[in-house]
Amino acid sequence: MATSANLGFPRIGADRELKRATEAYWSRRITADELHEAAGRLRAERWRAQVDAGIDHVPSNDFSLYDHVLDAAMLVGAVPERFRISGEDGELASYFAMARGSQGAGRDVEALEMTKWFDTNYHYIVPEIDAATQFRLTATKPFDEFSEALAQGVRTRPVLLGPVSYLLLARTAGASFDPLTLLDPLAEVYAEVIGRLAGLGAEWIQVDEPCLVQDRSPAELAAFERAYRRLADSAGGASIFLQTYFGDLGAAFPLVTGLPVAGVGLDFTRGDNAALLRRHGFPRDKTLSAGVVDGRNVWINDLAASLSLLEEIGERVDPERLIVSPSCSLLHVPLDAERETGLDPELRGWLAFARQKLEEVTTLTGAVNGGRSAVEEELARNRELLRRRSASGRTRNPEVRARTGSLDPTRAARAASFAERKAAQRARLGLPPLPTTVVGSFPQHAEVRAARRRYRAGALAAGEYERFLRAEVDRAVRVQEEAGVDVPAHGEFERTDMVEYFAERFEGYAFTRLGWVQSFGTRYVKPPILYGDVRRPDPITVEWWRYAQSRTRRPMKAILTGPVTLLQWSFVRDDQPRRDTCLQLALAVRDEVLDLERAGAAVIQVDEPALREGLPLRRNDWAAYLAWAVGCFRLATSAVLPETQIQTHMCYSKFGGIMDAVEALDADVLLIENARSNETLLEIFRERGYARDVGPGVYDIHSPRVPSEEEIGTRIAASLRVLPAESVWITPDCGLKTRAYAEVEPALANMVRAARRARTSLRLPTAGAAPAPAR
Ligand code: GLN
Ligand code: ZN
Numbered sequence: 001m002a003t004s005a006n007l008g009f010p011r012i013g014a015d016r017e018l019k020r021a022t023e024a025y026w027s028r029r030i031t032a033d034e035l036h037e038a039a040g041r042l043r044a045e046r047w048r049a050q051v052d053a054g055i056d057h058v059p060s061n062d063f064s065l066y067d068h069v070l071d072a073a074m075l076v077g078a079v080p081e082r083f084r085i086s087g088e089d090g091e092l093a094s095y096f097a098m099a100r101g102s103q104g105a106g107r108d109v110e111a112l113e114m115t116k117w118f119d120t121n122y123h124y125i126v127p128e129i130d131a132a133t134q135f136r137l138t139a140t141k142p143f144d145e146f147s148e149a150l151a152q153g154v155r156t157r158p159v160l161l162g163p164v165s166y167l168l169l170a171r172t173a174g175a176s177f178d179p180l181t182l183l184d185p186l187a188e189v190y191a192e193v194i195g196r197l198a199g200l201g202a203e204w205i206q207v208d209e210p211c212l213v214q215d216r217s218p219a220e221l222a223a224f225e226r227a228y229r230r231l232a233d234s235a236g237g238a239s240i241f242l243q244t245y246f247g248d249l250g251a252a253f254p255l256v257t258g259l260p261v262a263g264v265g266l267d268f269t270r271g272d273n274a275a276l277l278r279r280h281g282f283p284r285d286k287t288l289s290a291g292v293v294d295g296r297n298v299w300i301n302d303l304a305a306s307l308s309l310l311e312e313i314g315e316r317v318d319p320e321r322l323i324v325s326p327s328c329s330l331l332h333v334p335l336d337a338e339r340e341t342g343l344d345p346e347l348r349g350w351l352a353f354a355r356q357k358l359e360e361v362t363t364l365t366g367a368v369n370g371g372r373s374a375v376e377e378e379l380a381r382n383r384e385l386l387r388r389r390s391a392s393g394r395t396r397n398p399e400v401r402a403r404t405g406s407l408d409p410t411r412a413a414r415a416a417s418f419a420e421r422k423a424a425q426r427a428r429l430g431l432p433p434l435p436t437t438v439v440g441s442f443p444q445h446a447e448v449r450a451a452r453r454r455y456r457a458g459a460l461a462a463g464e465y466e467r468f469l470r471a472e473v474d475r476a477v478r479v480q481e482e483a484g485v486d487v488p489a490h491g492e493f494e495r496t497d498m499v500e501y502f503a504e505r506f507e508g509y510a511f512t513r514l515g516w517v518q519s520f521g522t523r524y525v526k527p528p529i530l531y532g533d534v535r536r537p538d539p540i541t542v543e544w545w546r547y548a549q550s551r552t553r554r555p556m557k558a559i560l561t562g563p564v565t566l567l568q569w570s571f572v573r574d575d576q577p578r579r580d581t582c583l584q585l586a587l588a589v590r591d592e593v594l595d596l597e598r599a600g601a602a603v604i605q606v607d608e609p610a611l612r613e614g615l616p617l618r619r620n621d622w623a624a625y626l627a628w629a630v631g632c633f634r635l636a637t638s639a640v641l642p643e644t645q646i647q648t649h650m651c652y653s654k655f656g657g658i659m660d661a662v663e664a665l666d667a668d669v670l671l672i673e674n675a676r677s678n679e680t681l682l683e684i685f686r687e688r689g690y691a692r693d694v695g696p697g698v699y700d701i702h703s704p705r706v707p708s709e710e711e712i713g714t715r716i717a718a719s720l721r722v723l724p725a726e727s728v729w730i731t732p733d734c735g736l737k738t739r740a741y742a743e744v745e746p747a748l749a750n751m752v753r754a755a756r757r758a759r760t761s762l763r764l765p766t767a768g769a770a771p772a773p774a775r
Contacts, residue, residue: 004057005055006055006361014514072161074094160207165212190231213246242265245295250276263286268313293326394531425668429487545558585636654677669693698751730758
């Protein structure tokens with residue numbers, strides 16, 4: 001008999017209970033015990049839901065108060081000295097200090113770094129390791145949770161982040177330090193954990209090694225072999241299940257399936273593990289968990305297609321040793337589509353969140369065991385839903401299809417060369433050298449949020465809300481005028497979120513009421529759902545831009561979100577390639593860009609902060625992704641006249657391997673985060689140059705600190721050492737949304753003063769007067 005498994009379940013609760021409890025604890029409204037009680041209630045609910053769905057292998061230790069990588073660090077005692085806090089609740093205090101930093105009681109430590117979990121929008125806390133790191137079993141979480149579930153009658157499959165992935169995901173002190181030198185001592189601790197879980201009665205232990213779906217060197221693969229040989233020895237009566245996800249095993253397939261573990265879990269929704277299985281087969285004595293239900297999207301599974309796949313897999317695996325599962329943890333999808341009663345019922349029928357995905361898993365397991373006839377009704381209903389979805393006018397708009405037709409985004413290009421554009425823009429804008437600008441948003445202070453809330457609740461009339469927002473724009477423009485910012489922005493007060501704002505005004509998008517997904521810690525996001533062909537029926541930002549421009553003689557910059565970011569930060573349809581969806585988004589943005597140009601905007605910024613995170617996990621796939629992603633940006637921006645300036649913004653400084661693509665965006669100006677990165681970005685410019693204008697951020701907007709004129713001056717000087725003066729712009733690192741005016745006003749004033757001083761040292765003429773309006 002085949003069985004069913006789940007690999008991980010949403011942690012946050014149906015009504016974000018985890019967020020409420022955790023934040024209540026942070027603000028001391030509840031005690032540590034009360035927090036643990038709330039967490040215990042959530043765990044019990046989750047186990048119950050999975051058992052009720054009919055799942056045979058229910059996970060434990062997939063729950064976390066903040067992050068599972070941080071949990072792993074606590075488990076193996078990798079708590080850097082500066083975070084050690086003693087006394088009552090010291091362990092919990094250390095834990096949250098690593099996650100969020102800690103101030104007070106004579107302590108002032110910044111949080112550990114946080115970064116994206118593979119190519120998801122989940123962020124994990126990056127453990128720190130160095131040659132002196134000593135691993136030691138110092139926590140009891142997996143044991144406690146296993147026993148807790150057992151007491152509730154559920155013999156769970158504990159989940160551990162595998163030792164090799166742990167080390168590969170950690171941050172090492174110095175680039176030359178090889179994290180795998182710590183593998184042997186770490187494997188000892190894991191052996192102890194596994195032995196103890198076996199002792200408590202665990203039959204299976206799921207060890208996640210997602211790093212196996214990335215390119216791995218022979219030395220790294222050898223490390224896997226060494227580690228799993230050691231762990232196999234310690235498993236006692238338990239069986240180790242090596243779980244991979246987010247892609248296929250590639251060339252490592254034979255090695256991984258041959259490791260001394262009892263089971264291997266593979267993702268059959270991304271990459272091509274099916275082909276690898278056909279080519280290499282699978283050891284007869286091992287269990288295979290087939291991840292056929294996509295844990296990364298929100299759509300119903302094509303059950304008939306999954307069944308065919310399972311039947312094919314079944315030819316190569318002993319039926320007793322086949323497990324049906326989602327492709328990865330369900331952490332990345334919302335909890336329950338059935339609660340989205342506000343959605344159109346037809347659309348709702350196409351959605352599968354975590355609970356629905358588990359039903360799909362059990363249906364498929366039933367079919368594997370009892371034949372298709374055993375689940376005839378479910379299959380028929382599924383077939384009908386899929387048929388309606390693909391035929392629906394909601395998903396296919398002939399007008400959009402006619403427009404995208406055979407369009408090749410990689411061919412989109414501006415008519416004039418950068419040099420010609422630069423000359424035309426310089427003549428039009430009349431800016432001084434080292435022009436100053438901002439990335440876009442201005443403080444979304446309490447009053448802005450309150451007004452929006454009241455407006456949405458119907459307590460503030462549309463006209464009044466509009467008046468309120470205009471007054472905010474006035475203030476933002478005034479602050480920039482007073483500081484002397486050469487190319488100001490209107491402040492983006494009308495936008496809560498840079499994706500949602502546009503998605504709400506495009507056709508093809510839907511919005512959930514409760515579809516929260518953990519982004520990091522207690523920060524959850526509710527990504528819009530892109531279900532159908534995208535169209536921009538009416539101009540979106542033109543009136544705001546026009547109003548803002550009417551308040552100043554300086555060239556007011558218009559700001560849009562780019563197609564790749566709109567794609568990346570939404571749940572997008574799975575019935576066509578992402579590239580095709582991005583193409584439609586690009587055309588929608590292009591329409592907006594052209595309307596802005598027609599209205600008179602001389603500078604249009606199209607933000608693409610998500611360009612880099614869309615990179616495939618394997619290097620070989622990068623070029624294809626970058627080709628269409630860059631093409632879509634160009635499709636969105638290339639139709640403007642030479643004298644219209646296109647800017648773009650990205651807020652990260654790791655550009656290793658993609659700088660050519662960034663340059664190929666062909667934006668006239670690139671505004672880019674730089675202040676937090678110790679000039680690693682400038683190093684890239686030094687090495688390879690950059691043939692467009694660029695504004696490396698001169699101060700960190702994540703901190704309430706007001707940077708001094710001298711500090712900013714030092715940064716400008718550093719930029720000028722590697723970039724030609726005539727191509728440098730002066731800007732903060734990112735938008736100012738999370739800051740207060742009390743910080744923004746002096747910071748911008750210092751920034752402009754530092755720019756002016758740098759201009760004089762260039763011995764170039766400084767343009768004193770404000771430039772002529774950009775009309
Ligand atoms: N224009 C946006 C802002 O300033 C950019 C945000 C971002 O880079 N994530 O808020
Ligand atoms: Zn940014």
